[in-house]
Amino acid sequence: MRGRDEDTGEFFSPSRSQNRREALEVLALGEKLVSLSEAQLAKLPVPESLLPHIRECKRITAHIAHKRQLAYLAKQMRREDDEVLEALRDALDENGEAARREVAAMHRVENWRERLLEGGDAALAELLDEYPQADRQRLRQLVRNTLDERKRNKPPHAFRELYRELRDAILGAREAGDDADDALPEQD
Structure with a gap:
Protein backbone atom coordinates (compact mmCIF):
# COMPACT_ATOMS: atom_id res chain seq x y z
CA MET A 1 0.00 0.00 0.00
CA ARG A 2 1.15 3.46 -0.84
CA GLY A 3 -0.56 5.15 2.06
CA ARG A 4 -2.44 8.42 2.17
CA ASP A 5 -1.98 11.63 4.02
CA GLU A 6 -4.78 11.76 6.61
CA ASP A 7 -5.19 15.53 6.34
CA THR A 8 -5.21 16.05 2.56
CA GLY A 9 -6.07 12.58 1.27
CA GLU A 10 -3.13 12.67 -1.21
CA PHE A 11 -0.97 9.62 -1.85
CA PHE A 12 2.55 9.58 -0.39
CA SER A 13 4.26 8.03 -3.41
CA PRO A 14 3.57 7.38 -7.09
CA SER A 15 1.36 4.47 -7.99
CA ARG A 16 2.76 1.13 -9.15
CA SER A 17 1.48 1.89 -12.64
CA GLN A 18 3.29 5.23 -12.67
CA ASN A 19 6.53 3.57 -11.51
CA ARG A 20 6.17 0.99 -14.28
CA ARG A 21 5.56 3.65 -16.96
CA GLU A 22 8.67 5.54 -15.83
CA ALA A 23 10.73 2.32 -15.85
CA LEU A 24 9.55 1.50 -19.39
CA GLU A 25 10.49 5.02 -20.54
CA VAL A 26 14.00 4.51 -19.18
CA LEU A 27 14.17 1.10 -20.90
CA ALA A 28 13.20 2.72 -24.22
CA LEU A 29 15.87 5.38 -23.68
CA GLY A 30 18.39 2.61 -23.04
CA GLU A 31 17.39 0.90 -26.30
CA LYS A 32 18.00 4.15 -28.18
CA LEU A 33 21.42 4.55 -26.58
CA VAL A 34 22.41 0.98 -27.45
CA SER A 35 21.40 1.49 -31.08
CA LEU A 36 23.76 4.48 -31.49
CA SER A 37 27.30 4.27 -32.85
CA GLU A 38 30.33 5.15 -30.71
CA ALA A 39 30.68 8.49 -32.49
CA GLN A 40 27.06 9.38 -31.79
CA LEU A 41 27.42 8.32 -28.15
CA ALA A 42 30.48 10.54 -27.78
CA LYS A 43 28.35 13.58 -28.70
CA LEU A 44 25.78 12.85 -26.00
CA PRO A 45 26.07 13.74 -22.31
CA VAL A 46 26.24 10.07 -21.26
CA PRO A 47 27.72 9.59 -17.77
CA GLU A 48 30.97 7.61 -17.71
CA SER A 49 29.40 5.07 -15.37
CA LEU A 50 26.87 4.03 -18.04
CA LEU A 51 29.25 3.66 -20.98
CA PRO A 52 30.57 0.18 -20.04
CA HIS A 53 26.99 -1.09 -19.63
CA ILE A 54 26.00 0.32 -23.04
CA ARG A 55 29.03 -1.27 -24.70
CA GLU A 56 28.34 -4.60 -23.02
CA CYS A 57 24.74 -4.51 -24.21
CA LYS A 58 25.93 -3.82 -27.77
CA ARG A 59 28.35 -6.73 -27.57
CA ILE A 60 25.72 -9.30 -26.61
CA THR A 61 23.74 -10.54 -29.60
CA ALA A 62 21.76 -13.49 -28.22
CA HIS A 63 18.15 -12.33 -27.95
CA ILE A 64 17.34 -13.21 -24.33
CA ALA A 65 20.79 -12.32 -23.04
CA HIS A 66 20.60 -8.98 -24.87
CA LYS A 67 17.18 -8.31 -23.37
CA ARG A 68 18.46 -9.15 -19.89
CA GLN A 69 21.51 -6.89 -20.33
CA LEU A 70 19.26 -4.10 -21.60
CA ALA A 71 17.11 -4.45 -18.47
CA TYR A 72 20.28 -4.21 -16.36
CA LEU A 73 21.31 -1.07 -18.26
CA ALA A 74 17.89 0.44 -17.56
CA LYS A 75 18.30 -0.40 -13.87
CA GLN A 76 21.65 1.41 -13.83
CA MET A 77 20.11 4.37 -15.68
CA ARG A 78 17.29 4.65 -13.11
CA ARG A 79 19.96 5.20 -10.46
CA GLU A 80 21.04 8.38 -12.27
CA ASP A 81 19.51 11.76 -11.47
CA ASP A 82 16.41 12.86 -13.36
CA GLU A 83 18.38 15.81 -14.80
CA VAL A 84 20.87 13.41 -16.44
CA LEU A 85 18.09 11.39 -18.05
CA GLU A 86 16.31 14.56 -19.21
CA ALA A 87 19.56 15.83 -20.77
CA LEU A 88 19.91 12.53 -22.63
CA ARG A 89 16.31 12.65 -23.84
CA ASP A 90 16.74 16.24 -24.98
CA ALA A 91 19.97 15.44 -26.82
CA LEU A 92 18.31 12.50 -28.59
CA ASP A 93 15.14 14.43 -29.39
CA GLU A 94 15.38 15.94 -32.86
CA ASN A 95 13.04 18.73 -31.79
CA GLY A 96 14.79 19.31 -28.48
Missing part, protein backbone atom coordinates in the same frame (compact mmCIF):
# COMPACT_ATOMS: atom_id res chain seq x y z
CA GLU A 97 16.56 22.44 -27.35
CA ALA A 98 20.03 20.94 -27.83
CA ALA A 99 19.22 19.97 -31.41
CA ARG A 100 17.91 23.47 -32.15
CA ARG A 101 21.08 25.05 -30.71
CA GLU A 102 23.25 22.68 -32.71
CA VAL A 103 21.44 23.44 -35.96
CA ALA A 104 21.56 27.19 -35.28
CA ALA A 105 25.30 27.01 -34.64
CA MET A 106 25.82 25.01 -37.84
CA HIS A 107 23.85 27.62 -39.81
CA ARG A 108 25.97 30.41 -38.28
CA VAL A 109 29.14 28.70 -39.48
CA GLU A 110 27.68 28.04 -42.93
CA ASN A 111 26.59 31.68 -43.23
CA TRP A 112 30.09 32.85 -42.36
CA ARG A 113 31.52 30.46 -44.95
CA GLU A 114 29.24 31.84 -47.67
CA ARG A 115 29.99 35.42 -46.62
CA LEU A 116 33.71 34.74 -46.89
CA LEU A 117 33.33 33.17 -50.33
CA GLU A 118 31.20 36.04 -51.65
CA GLY A 119 32.61 39.01 -49.70
CA GLY A 120 36.35 38.37 -49.89
CA ASP A 121 38.63 40.50 -47.71
CA ALA A 122 35.82 42.71 -46.37
CA ALA A 123 33.98 39.68 -44.98
CA LEU A 124 37.26 38.30 -43.61
CA ALA A 125 37.87 41.60 -41.79
CA GLU A 126 34.37 41.39 -40.24
CA LEU A 127 35.01 37.82 -39.16
CA LEU A 128 38.34 38.73 -37.57
CA ASP A 129 36.70 41.65 -35.73
CA GLU A 130 34.17 39.27 -34.23
CA TYR A 131 36.57 36.31 -33.73
CA PRO A 132 40.11 37.73 -33.37
CA GLN A 133 41.66 34.32 -32.59
CA ALA A 134 40.87 33.07 -36.13
CA ASP A 135 43.86 32.44 -38.39
CA ARG A 136 43.69 35.10 -41.14
CA GLN A 137 46.25 33.48 -43.41
CA ARG A 138 44.73 30.00 -43.17
CA LEU A 139 41.19 31.30 -43.83
CA ARG A 140 42.35 33.37 -46.80
CA GLN A 141 44.13 30.33 -48.25
CA LEU A 142 41.06 28.11 -47.78
CA VAL A 143 38.78 30.69 -49.41
CA ARG A 144 41.14 30.88 -52.39
CA ASN A 145 41.30 27.07 -52.66
CA THR A 146 37.52 26.75 -52.39
CA LEU A 147 36.94 29.25 -55.16
CA ASP A 148 39.50 27.40 -57.28
CA GLU A 149 37.72 24.08 -56.57
CA ARG A 150 34.43 25.56 -57.72
CA LYS A 151 35.95 26.86 -60.95
CA ARG A 152 37.46 23.48 -61.78
CA ASN A 153 34.43 21.42 -60.61
CA LYS A 154 36.61 19.48 -58.19
CA PRO A 155 35.44 17.70 -55.02
CA PRO A 156 34.81 20.15 -52.14
CA HIS A 157 37.83 19.34 -49.94
CA ALA A 158 38.80 22.95 -49.22
CA PHE A 159 35.10 23.86 -48.86
CA ARG A 160 34.77 21.35 -46.00
CA GLU A 161 38.10 22.34 -44.49
CA LEU A 162 36.93 25.97 -44.48
CA TYR A 163 33.83 24.90 -42.54
CA ARG A 164 35.98 23.04 -39.98
CA GLU A 165 38.35 26.00 -39.59
CA LEU A 166 35.44 28.40 -39.06
CA ARG A 167 33.74 26.00 -36.65
CA ASP A 168 36.92 25.73 -34.58
CA ALA A 169 37.38 29.52 -34.52
CA ILE A 170 33.78 30.18 -33.49
CA LEU A 171 33.73 27.35 -30.95
CA GLY A 172 37.01 28.62 -29.48
CA ALA A 173 35.45 32.05 -29.04
CA ARG A 174 32.40 30.54 -27.34
CA GLU A 175 34.52 28.54 -24.92
CA ALA A 176 36.59 31.61 -24.12
CA GLY A 177 33.36 33.50 -23.45
CA ASP A 178 32.04 30.72 -21.17
CA ASP A 179 29.25 30.06 -23.66
CA ALA A 180 30.41 26.54 -24.54
CA ASP A 181 26.92 25.02 -24.45
CA ASP A 182 26.49 25.72 -28.19
CA ALA A 183 28.11 22.68 -29.76
CA LEU A 184 29.03 22.90 -33.41
CA PRO A 185 28.66 19.67 -35.36
CA GLU A 186 30.95 18.10 -37.93
CA GLN A 187 29.86 18.48 -41.52
CA ASP A 188 30.31 15.69 -44.03
Whole structure:
Protein backbone atom coordinates (compact mmCIF):
# COMPACT_ATOMS: atom_id res chain seq x y z
CA MET A 1 0.00 0.00 0.00
CA ARG A 2 1.15 3.46 -0.84
CA GLY A 3 -0.56 5.15 2.06
CA ARG A 4 -2.44 8.42 2.17
CA ASP A 5 -1.98 11.63 4.02
CA GLU A 6 -4.78 11.76 6.61
CA ASP A 7 -5.19 15.53 6.34
CA THR A 8 -5.21 16.05 2.56
CA GLY A 9 -6.07 12.58 1.27
CA GLU A 10 -3.13 12.67 -1.21
CA PHE A 11 -0.97 9.62 -1.85
CA PHE A 12 2.55 9.58 -0.39
CA SER A 13 4.26 8.03 -3.41
CA PRO A 14 3.57 7.38 -7.09
CA SER A 15 1.36 4.47 -7.99
CA ARG A 16 2.76 1.13 -9.15
CA SER A 17 1.48 1.89 -12.64
CA GLN A 18 3.29 5.23 -12.67
CA ASN A 19 6.53 3.57 -11.51
CA ARG A 20 6.17 0.99 -14.28
CA ARG A 21 5.56 3.65 -16.96
CA GLU A 22 8.67 5.54 -15.83
CA ALA A 23 10.73 2.32 -15.85
CA LEU A 24 9.55 1.50 -19.39
CA GLU A 25 10.49 5.02 -20.54
CA VAL A 26 14.00 4.51 -19.18
CA LEU A 27 14.17 1.10 -20.90
CA ALA A 28 13.20 2.72 -24.22
CA LEU A 29 15.87 5.38 -23.68
CA GLY A 30 18.39 2.61 -23.04
CA GLU A 31 17.39 0.90 -26.30
CA LYS A 32 18.00 4.15 -28.18
CA LEU A 33 21.42 4.55 -26.58
CA VAL A 34 22.41 0.98 -27.45
CA SER A 35 21.40 1.49 -31.08
CA LEU A 36 23.76 4.48 -31.49
CA SER A 37 27.30 4.27 -32.85
CA GLU A 38 30.33 5.15 -30.71
CA ALA A 39 30.68 8.49 -32.49
CA GLN A 40 27.06 9.38 -31.79
CA LEU A 41 27.42 8.32 -28.15
CA ALA A 42 30.48 10.54 -27.78
CA LYS A 43 28.35 13.58 -28.70
CA LEU A 44 25.78 12.85 -26.00
CA PRO A 45 26.07 13.74 -22.31
CA VAL A 46 26.24 10.07 -21.26
CA PRO A 47 27.72 9.59 -17.77
CA GLU A 48 30.97 7.61 -17.71
CA SER A 49 29.40 5.07 -15.37
CA LEU A 50 26.87 4.03 -18.04
CA LEU A 51 29.25 3.66 -20.98
CA PRO A 52 30.57 0.18 -20.04
CA HIS A 53 26.99 -1.09 -19.63
CA ILE A 54 26.00 0.32 -23.04
CA ARG A 55 29.03 -1.27 -24.70
CA GLU A 56 28.34 -4.60 -23.02
CA CYS A 57 24.74 -4.51 -24.21
CA LYS A 58 25.93 -3.82 -27.77
CA ARG A 59 28.35 -6.73 -27.57
CA ILE A 60 25.72 -9.30 -26.61
CA THR A 61 23.74 -10.54 -29.60
CA ALA A 62 21.76 -13.49 -28.22
CA HIS A 63 18.15 -12.33 -27.95
CA ILE A 64 17.34 -13.21 -24.33
CA ALA A 65 20.79 -12.32 -23.04
CA HIS A 66 20.60 -8.98 -24.87
CA LYS A 67 17.18 -8.31 -23.37
CA ARG A 68 18.46 -9.15 -19.89
CA GLN A 69 21.51 -6.89 -20.33
CA LEU A 70 19.26 -4.10 -21.60
CA ALA A 71 17.11 -4.45 -18.47
CA TYR A 72 20.28 -4.21 -16.36
CA LEU A 73 21.31 -1.07 -18.26
CA ALA A 74 17.89 0.44 -17.56
CA LYS A 75 18.30 -0.40 -13.87
CA GLN A 76 21.65 1.41 -13.83
CA MET A 77 20.11 4.37 -15.68
CA ARG A 78 17.29 4.65 -13.11
CA ARG A 79 19.96 5.20 -10.46
CA GLU A 80 21.04 8.38 -12.27
CA ASP A 81 19.51 11.76 -11.47
CA ASP A 82 16.41 12.86 -13.36
CA GLU A 83 18.38 15.81 -14.80
CA VAL A 84 20.87 13.41 -16.44
CA LEU A 85 18.09 11.39 -18.05
CA GLU A 86 16.31 14.56 -19.21
CA ALA A 87 19.56 15.83 -20.77
CA LEU A 88 19.91 12.53 -22.63
CA ARG A 89 16.31 12.65 -23.84
CA ASP A 90 16.74 16.24 -24.98
CA ALA A 91 19.97 15.44 -26.82
CA LEU A 92 18.31 12.50 -28.59
CA ASP A 93 15.14 14.43 -29.39
CA GLU A 94 15.38 15.94 -32.86
CA ASN A 95 13.04 18.73 -31.79
CA GLY A 96 14.79 19.31 -28.48
CA GLU A 97 16.56 22.44 -27.35
CA ALA A 98 20.03 20.94 -27.83
CA ALA A 99 19.22 19.97 -31.41
CA ARG A 100 17.91 23.47 -32.15
CA ARG A 101 21.08 25.05 -30.71
CA GLU A 102 23.25 22.68 -32.71
CA VAL A 103 21.44 23.44 -35.96
CA ALA A 104 21.56 27.19 -35.28
CA ALA A 105 25.30 27.01 -34.64
CA MET A 106 25.82 25.01 -37.84
CA HIS A 107 23.85 27.62 -39.81
CA ARG A 108 25.97 30.41 -38.28
CA VAL A 109 29.14 28.70 -39.48
CA GLU A 110 27.68 28.04 -42.93
CA ASN A 111 26.59 31.68 -43.23
CA TRP A 112 30.09 32.85 -42.36
CA ARG A 113 31.52 30.46 -44.95
CA GLU A 114 29.24 31.84 -47.67
CA ARG A 115 29.99 35.42 -46.62
CA LEU A 116 33.71 34.74 -46.89
CA LEU A 117 33.33 33.17 -50.33
CA GLU A 118 31.20 36.04 -51.65
CA GLY A 119 32.61 39.01 -49.70
CA GLY A 120 36.35 38.37 -49.89
CA ASP A 121 38.63 40.50 -47.71
CA ALA A 122 35.82 42.71 -46.37
CA ALA A 123 33.98 39.68 -44.98
CA LEU A 124 37.26 38.30 -43.61
CA ALA A 125 37.87 41.60 -41.79
CA GLU A 126 34.37 41.39 -40.24
CA LEU A 127 35.01 37.82 -39.16
CA LEU A 128 38.34 38.73 -37.57
CA ASP A 129 36.70 41.65 -35.73
CA GLU A 130 34.17 39.27 -34.23
CA TYR A 131 36.57 36.31 -33.73
CA PRO A 132 40.11 37.73 -33.37
CA GLN A 133 41.66 34.32 -32.59
CA ALA A 134 40.87 33.07 -36.13
CA ASP A 135 43.86 32.44 -38.39
CA ARG A 136 43.69 35.10 -41.14
CA GLN A 137 46.25 33.48 -43.41
CA ARG A 138 44.73 30.00 -43.17
CA LEU A 139 41.19 31.30 -43.83
CA ARG A 140 42.35 33.37 -46.80
CA GLN A 141 44.13 30.33 -48.25
CA LEU A 142 41.06 28.11 -47.78
CA VAL A 143 38.78 30.69 -49.41
CA ARG A 144 41.14 30.88 -52.39
CA ASN A 145 41.30 27.07 -52.66
CA THR A 146 37.52 26.75 -52.39
CA LEU A 147 36.94 29.25 -55.16
CA ASP A 148 39.50 27.40 -57.28
CA GLU A 149 37.72 24.08 -56.57
CA ARG A 150 34.43 25.56 -57.72
CA LYS A 151 35.95 26.86 -60.95
CA ARG A 152 37.46 23.48 -61.78
CA ASN A 153 34.43 21.42 -60.61
CA LYS A 154 36.61 19.48 -58.19
CA PRO A 155 35.44 17.70 -55.02
CA PRO A 156 34.81 20.15 -52.14
CA HIS A 157 37.83 19.34 -49.94
CA ALA A 158 38.80 22.95 -49.22
CA PHE A 159 35.10 23.86 -48.86
CA ARG A 160 34.77 21.35 -46.00
CA GLU A 161 38.10 22.34 -44.49
CA LEU A 162 36.93 25.97 -44.48
CA TYR A 163 33.83 24.90 -42.54
CA ARG A 164 35.98 23.04 -39.98
CA GLU A 165 38.35 26.00 -39.59
CA LEU A 166 35.44 28.40 -39.06
CA ARG A 167 33.74 26.00 -36.65
CA ASP A 168 36.92 25.73 -34.58
CA ALA A 169 37.38 29.52 -34.52
CA ILE A 170 33.78 30.18 -33.49
CA LEU A 171 33.73 27.35 -30.95
CA GLY A 172 37.01 28.62 -29.48
CA ALA A 173 35.45 32.05 -29.04
CA ARG A 174 32.40 30.54 -27.34
CA GLU A 175 34.52 28.54 -24.92
CA ALA A 176 36.59 31.61 -24.12
CA GLY A 177 33.36 33.50 -23.45
CA ASP A 178 32.04 30.72 -21.17
CA ASP A 179 29.25 30.06 -23.66
CA ALA A 180 30.41 26.54 -24.54
CA ASP A 181 26.92 25.02 -24.45
CA ASP A 182 26.49 25.72 -28.19
CA ALA A 183 28.11 22.68 -29.76
CA LEU A 184 29.03 22.90 -33.41
CA PRO A 185 28.66 19.67 -35.36
CA GLU A 186 30.95 18.10 -37.93
CA GLN A 187 29.86 18.48 -41.52
CA ASP A 188 30.31 15.69 -44.03
